[in-house]
Structures are given as C-alpha cells and as structure tokens.
Amino acid sequence: PPAAAPNPFRQVVVLGDSVSAGFQNGSLLDTQQPNGWASLLAVQAGFSLTLPLIAPPGVPAVMELVSAGFPPVIHQASGVSTGRDNPNQQPTDFAVPGHKLHDLLTTQPVAQPVTSDQIITSLVLGYPAGTTGTQLQQAIAQQPSVVYLWVGGDDALTADTHGDPSYMTPLSSFSSDFAQLLTTLKANTTAQIFVANVPDCTEVPYMTPVAELLSDVETLTHLPAAVTSPLLEIYPGDELNPHGLEDLAANLTRMANFQLPVPLPPGDVLTAAEIAQVQAAIAAYNQVIAQDAAAAGATLVDVHSFIDALSANGITINGYNASASYLGGLFGLDGIHPSNTGYALLANRFILSNNATLGTSVPAVDVGAVASQDPLFHPPGVSSTLPYARPHIPPAAGAAVTALLLSWEKER
Numbered sequence: 001p002p003a004a005a006p007n008p009f010r011q012v013v014v015l016g017d018s019v020s021a022g023f024q025n026g027s028l029l030d031t032q033q034p035n036g037w038a039s040l041l042a043v044q045a046g047f048s049l050t051l052p053l054i055a056p057p058g059v060p061a062v063m064e065l066v067s068a069g070f071p072p073v074i075h076q077a078s079g080v081s082t083g084r085d086n087p088n089q090q091p092t093d094f095a096v097p098g099h100k101l102h103d104l105l106t107t108q109p110v111a112q113p114v115t116s117d118q119i120i121t122s123l124v125l126g127y128p129a130g131t132t133g134t135q136l137q138q139a140i141a142q143q144p145s146v147v148y149l150w151v152g153g154d155d156a157l158t159a160d161t162h163g164d165p166s167y168m169t170p171l172s173s174f175s176s177d178f179a180q181l182l183t184t185l186k187a188n189t190t191a192q193i194f195v196a197n198v199p200d201c202t203e204v205p206y207m208t209p210v211a212e213l214l215s216d217v218e219t220l221t222h223l224p225a226a227v228t229s230p231l232l233e234i235y236p237g238d239e240l241n242p243h244g245l246e247d248l249a250a251n252l253t254r255m256a257n258f259q260l261p262v263p264l265p266p267g268d269v270l271t272a273a274e275i276a277q278v279q280a281a282i283a284a285y286n287q288v289i290a291q292d293a294a295a296a297g298a299t300l301v302d303v304h305s306f307i308d309a310l311s312a313n314g315i316t317i318n319g320y321n322a323s324a325s326y327l328g329g330l331f332g333l334d335g336i337h338p339s340n341t342g343y344a345l346l347a348n349r350f351i352l353s354n355n356a357t358l359g360t361s362v363p364a365v366d367v368g369a370v371a372s373q374d375p376l377f378h379p380p381g382v383s384s385t386l387p388y389a390r391p392h393i394p395p396a397a398g399a400a401v402t403a404l405l406l407s408w409e410k411e412r
Contacts, residue, residue: 116404171281246398348365
C-alpha cells in the first residue's frame with residue numbers, strides 16, 4: 001500500500017497578539033482562552049495546541065456583564081489571579097496580548113516581572129520556569145510543521161486610544177520587522193506558514209460613530225445636530241473613543257444645566273480625515289504582509305476583507321442579525337476582542353485557507369451551535385423601544401480597556 005501522507009499538523013505553533021491568544025472581555029482567562037480561533041481550529045483539525053492557561057479571575061480580571069439594558073452595566077471581577085494553571089507545560093500558542101510586531105522579534109520574559117506588559121509576557125513565554133526567548137525564538141525551537149502568524153493589530157490600535165494616527169507604528173519599521181520575521185521563520189523551519197493581515201481598527205465597537213451620538217444628543221437635548229455639532233467640534237463621519245464618550249456625557253450634563261458645551265479635545269476623536277489616514281496606513285501594512293507572504297511562500301489569510309464585510313453588513317446567525325456594534329453579538333465586552341461567535345467565524349477563515357493550501361478537509365466550526373451557547377451573542381435587553389438606545393461601550397468599561405492598552409504601550 002502507498003505510504004500515508006505526512007500529517008501537516010505534526011507540530012503547530014501560533015504567533016501574535018491578544019486575538020491569537022484567545023483574549024476576551026478584557027482578560028486572558030482559562031475559561032475563555034479555549035474559545036479563541038486558534039483553539040477552535042485545533043479542535044476541528046485534530047491537532048494539539050497547548051495554551052498558557054491563566055487562573056481566575058484572569059489577567060487582568062475579567063469584565064462581566066451585569067445588565068444588558070440601556071446603558072449596559074459591566075463590572076470587573078474581584079480577586080487576583082494565581083497565574084498559570086499549567087506552569088510545567090510548554091505552550092505552543094505563543095501569542096502575547098499587547099505585543100506589537102517588533103515585540104515578536106525582541107521582547108522576552110523577565111525573571112521578576114513588575115509592569116503589566118512584563119507580567120503578561122512572562123505568564124505566556126516564561127514557563128516552564130526559566131524559559132527565555134522571544135515568541136519567534138520559542139516558536140522556532142518547536143521545529144513546527146505549521147505556523148500561524150497574526151500580528152499588527154496593536155501597531156494600529158494606538159490610533160484609537162490616542163485619537164491620533166501618528167501613534168501608529170511607522171510603515172518603515174513595520175516593513176523591515178515583518179520582512180525579518182518571515183525571513184527568519186523561513187530560514188529556520190520547514191513549516192507551512194499562514195499569515196493573517198491587519199483588520200481596520202476604526203471598525204471595532206471600542207470606537208463609537210459620532211453620527212449615532214449626534215442623533216442621541218438631539219433626542220436628549222431637543223437641539224438640532226446642526227447646533228450641537230460645531231459647539232462640540234464633532235461631526236458625522238468622526239468617531240469617539242471611550243474618553244470621548246465620557247467628555248460627551250459631561251457636556252450633556254452641562255447642557256441640562258443650561259450651560260454651553262465645550263469642544264471635545266483632539267485625543268477624544270478620530271476625525272473623518274484621520275480615519276482615512278488610519279485606513280491608508282493599515283492598507284500599507286497589509287500590502288507589506290501580502291508581498292512578504294508571497295515571497296516566503298506563505299499563505300495569506302485575508303481577515304481584513306472579512307471583518308470589513310461584517311462591519312458593513314453584519315451576519316445572520318440563528319435568525320438573528322449580528323453586527324459589529326457594541327453588544328451586537330460579534331465582539332466581547334471590551335469592544336476590541338471577539339465574542340465566542342466572532343472567534344468561531346474567524347476560525348472558519350483559517351480553516352478555508354488550510355484546506356486550500358494543505359489539501360486537507362478540516363470541517364468548519366458550527367457557528368450556529370457556538371452562537372446558541374454564547375452569552376454575548378444575543379443578550380436579553382439590548383433591543384430597546386427607545387429609538388436612541390443603541391448600546392455603546394460604558395465609560396467605566398471603556399476606561400478600563402484604555403488603561404490596559406496604554407499600560408502595555410507605555411511600558412515597552
């Protein structure tokens with residue numbers, strides 16, 4: 001009989017940031033990590049993927065939905081995690097929340113982690129005890145047959161937190177780092193590499209469209225948007241980050257007390273022109289990714305176009321039209337990372353690419369089954385009879401997410 005074809009999934013490793021780590025609801029947490037796209041893919045394809053499982057309440061402590069009404073009520077779980085559930089296991093999902101592209105090449109665990117980025121890096125990359133090496137170095141040491149690489153989201157996301165595209169990683173740095181990453185993987189492994197591109201960070205529900213908000217302001221104040229918009233210096237086509245939502249709420253209080261509103265500071269807002277800049281920068285990142293992937297013989301997984309379509313049109317699952325808005329079913333409570341349902345949809349993009357490239361017949365994740373068990377897919381109480389009661393990320397939750405993102409960013 002002919003020899004059996006070698007198993008393409010003999011040794012699989014995952015490199016990247018929070019989305020590839022199964023981060024969800026503001027936390028890396030053992031009950032959530034297996035819902036990530038990479039874990040779902042491993043189950044469907046029947047390969048082993050070891051996660052660096054983090055004990056409750058997670059790192060940072062997980063966000064929990066108290067009430068899905070208007071406005072939604074979210075709090076952070078109490079307590080402090082004891083760290084790794086499986087400290088003696090070598091992970092094969094090396095993705096570290098908060099890591100930018102450059103971190104995959106340069107950031108190692110430290111023996112005595114102090115800052116939040118050091119702690120989460122060491123929890124993922126520093127076990128078994130004494131393990132050192134960057135994501136890239138540790139992945140190569142596994143002699144992988146398949147590598148999944150998805151990075152760049154955090155290089156773009158800084159535009160959202162700062163309301164300023166200039167905080168994004170410069171294209172020249174991104175280009176040289178990405179080339180080095182793929183060249184090193186290609187030179188030191190025989191793996192088939194799958195590379196995902198960077199989604200549009202202006203489409204996540206961490207950011208709120210001003211057009212929606214001006215409609216809400218008009219309903220609440222009985223003043224036309226043509227009056228309030230120039231006073232607030234926000235316009236249809238702009239987006240507010242959570243700090244902007246806080247400042248807008250303060251302005252609503254001022255107006256309720258018959259005081260003039262004050263303009264929102266630039267750091268609260270991505271203007272329509274700045275959104276276009278962010279999108280152009282991400283398109284340039286993705287051109288680098290596509291060209292380098294082709295040169296290295298890697299397979300490109302186009303999640304950018306897929307998430308773009310979800311953002312524009314939503315998707316009907318189990319008769320419910322899920323959307324990319326806050327509590328719309330596809331994103332979790334932090335407004336950045338997917339819900340279980342969102343992760344299942346992403347897993348199926350990777351499965352399609354696997355089957356096309358490797359000639360496998362990995363079955364798709366049953367997204368309807370995942371959605372039916374997903375507490376955030378269709379939470380009760382979100383649909384309100386009030387025409388302006390669209391759920392937006394609550395200020396307290398938004399502030400917690402922003403603080404986390406800024407801590408990862410500033411400490412490097």
